[in-house]
Amino acid sequence: MxxxxxxxxxxxxxxxxxxxxxGDLNVPLEDGKITDDARIRAVLPTLELLRERGAAxxxxxxxxxxEGKDPALSLRPVADRLGELLGAEFPLAPxxxxxxxxxxxETLGSGDVLMLENSRFEPGETKNDPELAKxxxxxxxxxxxxxFGSSHRAHATTEGVAHELPACAGLLLERELSxxxxxxxxxxxxxxxxxxxxxxxxxxxVIDRFLGFAEEILIGGAMCFSVFxxxxxxxxxxxxxxxxxxxxxxxxxxxxxxxxxxxLPEDLVLGRELSPKTQVQELNGVDVPEGWMGLDxxxxxxxNYAKRIARAGTVFWNGPMGAFELDPFAAGTRRVAEAVAxxxxxxxxxxxxxxxxxxxxxxxxxxxxxxxxxxxxxEFVEGRKLPGLEAIPDA
Ligand code: ADP
Ligand code: MG
Numbered sequence: 001m002x003x004x005x006x007x008x009x010x011x012x013x014x015x016x017x018x019x020x021x022x023g024d025l026n027v028p029l030e031d032g033k034i035t036d037d038a039r040i041r042a043v044l045p046t047l048e049l050l051r052e053r054g055a056a057x058x059x060x061x062x063x064x065x066x067e068g069k070d071p072a073l074s075l076r077p078v079a080d081r082l083g084e085l086l087g088a089e090f091p092l093a094p095x096x097x098x099x100x101x102x103x104x105x106e107t108l109g110s111g112d113v114l115m116l117e118n119s120r121f122e123p124g125e126t127k128n129d130p131e132l133a134k135x136x137x138x139x140x141x142x143x144x145x146x147x148f149g150s151s152h153r154a155h156a157t158t159e160g161v162a163h164e165l166p167a168c169a170g171l172l173l174e175r176e177l178s179x180x181x182x183x184x185x186x187x188x189x190x191x192x193x194x195x196x197x198x199x200x201x202x203x204x205x206v207i208d209r210f211l212g213f214a215e216e217i218l219i220g221g222a223m224c225f226s227v228f229x230x231x232x233x234x235x236x237x238x239x240x241x242x243x244x245x246x247x248x249x250x251x252x253x254x255x256x257x258x259x260x261x262x263x264l265p266e267d268l269v270l271g272r273e274l275s276p277k278t279q280v281q282e283l284n285g286v287d288v289p290e291g292w293m294g295l296d297x298x299x300x301x302x303x304n305y306a307k308r309i310a311r312a313g314t315v316f317w318n319g320p321m322g323a324f325e326l327d328p329f330a331a332g333t334r335r336v337a338e339a340v341a342x343x344x345x346x347x348x349x350x351x352x353x354x355x356x357x358x359x360x361x362x363x364x365x366x367x368x369x370x371x372x373x374x375x376x377x378x379e380f381v382e383g384r385k386l387p388g389l390e391a392i393p394d395a
Contacts, residue, residue, distance in 0.1 A: 146170025197319025
């Protein structure tokens with residue numbers, strides 16, 4: 001079993017109650033315009049359920065990393081977009097907590113919604129200040145955490161407030177726990193983990209967790225060069241992370257002793273520099289010459305990984321296979337993304353850049369689950385305790 005048994009908003013009696021929902025509405029903004037509203041859409045099912053059931057709903061979230069009350073990071077555009085999507089008035093409160101906010105909250109009726117202002121305008125948010133948590137709790141009767149992507153942080157709106165009110169999981173959070181929980185605890189076999197991206201040190205915990213548990217771990221992206229370096233190979237000018245090399249040495253030794261296949265690239269695409277116009281060369285092998293950087297896995301590696309993904313019972317993918325943002329180095333990530341999209345097994349993708357790659361290739365809705373949490377999804381599958389989740393009582 002997946003071990004998921006958190007109190008759920010489905011079972012909560014919310015009619016006539018004021019409900020505080022923590023969303024992860026930290027959307028990308030350019031010149032005050034939202035460039036991707038996926039995180040806003042992701043929280044809609046919970047808000048719709050609460051409205052249908054007669055709650056008055058207050059929504060809170062952080063946005064960016066403001067220093068003080070930076071108007072450029074107001075949640076106004078998020079409230080406007082939420083309003084459009086819900087077909088409802090979605091006013092913005094003058095802050096996160098306090099008398100003025102409470103006065104507005106008290107006027108809300110059944111089915112009404114109110115956006116609270118950026119939680120990081122309050123210095124107490126990231127400090128998990130108990131006074132701030134109490135201030136939030138004073139606004140509502142019930143707390144719903146629907147911010148999986150923020151649940152690895154012990155902040156006032158993710159953790160502190162959950163101890164001050166009856167707390168439960170929202171629908172998005174519930175889905176995240178069930179999809180990632182299946183990967184972590186009860187995967188259909190064989191389980192194939194695909195890891196890429198830039199930093200080994202971010203992902204070494206995932207390798208540790210799955211060595212001896214997964215059938216196969218396929219490594220691509222820049223992180224493979226820390227592993228190659230640990231094997232004593234030439235890595236040229238490839239991105240190598242010094243602390244990653246030490247971790248990779250340990251991982252290689254652990255892999256020797258485990259039944260898990262740790263698969264590394266057999267060929268590469270090289271460039272002179274990280275630029276779309278750079279000179280490009282295919283390398284049949286992995287010893288990168290001086291003056292070159294490994295920027296993508298090669299075609300044979302991609303075909304091998306695609307074959308393994310196709311026969312997996314479960315695939316968990318985190319991190320692109322190369323510098324996919326640049327056309328000459330996108331093929332490996334594209335091939336892996338297509339393989340994951342076509343795979344008959346249970347497919348789960350975590351990670352901001354892997355999700356962006358899937359979206360760019362038009363494949364985002366072809367996987368079983370695209371997690372809304374990057375760091376949080378990694379910590380969850382590693383088996384670490386996420387403070388925001390720990391604070392929600394079991395069902
Ligand atoms: P995710 O957000 O999916 O967890 P990461 O943030 O770990 O992924 O890494 C994504 C970044 O890694 C991308 O910007 C990509 O360009 C970069 N990257 C992948 N492979 C390489 C490589 N071989 N050399 C340099 N950068 C790479
Ligand atoms: Mg990233």
